[in-house]
Amino acid sequence: MAKRIQFRAHGGPEVLEYVDYQPAEPGPQQVRVSNKAIGLNFIDTYYRSGLYPPPSLPSGLGSEGAGVVEAVGSEVTRFKVGDRVAYGSGPLGAYSDVHVLPQANLVLLPDAISFEQAAGVMLKGLTVQYLLRQTYELKGGETILFHAAAGGVGSLACQWAKALGVKLIGTVSSPQKAALAKANGAWATIDYSHENVAQRVLELTDGKKVPVVYDGVGKDTWLTSLDSVAPRGLVVSFGNASGAVDGVNLGILSAKGSLYVTRPTLATYANTAENLQRMADELFEMIISGKLKVDISQKYPLAEAAKAQAELSARRTTGSTILLP
Structure with missing residues (x-):
């Protein structure tokens, strides 16, 4: 037993x-x-x-x-x-x-x-791997928005983005979590408890917004994500921490700038034993090299x-x- x-x-x-x-x-x-x-x-x-x-x-x-x-x-x-x-x-x-x-x-x-x-x-690291390396393959030099940057996935994303040479703007709920995200490599943080996220993204990007938003929060951040991404940019909705996004009118994507949206899952990316091991090997290499703690x-x-x-x-x-x- x-x-x-x-x-x-x-x-x-x-x-x-x-x-x-x-x-x-x-x-x-x-x-x-x-x-x-x-x-x-x-x-x-x-x-x-x-x-x-x-x-x-x-x-x-x-x-x-x-x-x-x-x-x-x-x-x-x-x-x-x-x-x-x-x-x-x-x-x-x-x-x-x-x-x-x-x-x-x-x-x-x-x-x-x-x-x-x-x-x-494993789950968080493989999630970050497919988000940053496959769903929207970051090359370095981009400025991105990542919600819940002090959480389990967010903490890894901050480190991985920094290792790639990417400026990650992370949303957080407190000064303590802002400090944690910065310590992990976030370029900038936005405290959504008292700051307007979309407005701060505009300011931080000199009005350009970001090419991609990674949103694991869901319902509470959906409209904020749409307002933060540049025209023809991508919103990656990969989680539902605040509840599922539903009732979406596709017309809002055109109104916000001909946007793209994807709802990926790990299972779709790690869909074979070979893909899973390859993704894990990259994750393990990041940890062993000290780039990811x-x-x-x-x-x-x-x-x-x-x-x-x-x-x-x-x-x-x-x-x-x-x-x-």
């Missing part, structure tokens, strides 16, 4: 249960991983709340972790028992002592990166996952949060 977090109904953090369960034997193309550290992410709250419905209830939770391979299926060729591995794209069930998942969803973890680092960076600011026992999610949802966290089995 092992321990895991599950939920039987949708709701707030209080629906999460810490229970005993029997881990499955891996299927032919599956690997069973003994988790050493588990990542906490906003997307976990979407599944818990029902914004993203899980395949069935009761359901496990979490899609990110790192550990050691303890069993492999009969057709697994890429991994063996004892390998250090990490994952960031599910399937659901990472909030557990052990997790069974397809070999295509795993990557080999270099010895130079700890399990805690990997669990704190993984800020794990909060650690909770797995049993306290509900408390950890409550803190995350209340925006009382910075950097990455991990759960420890």
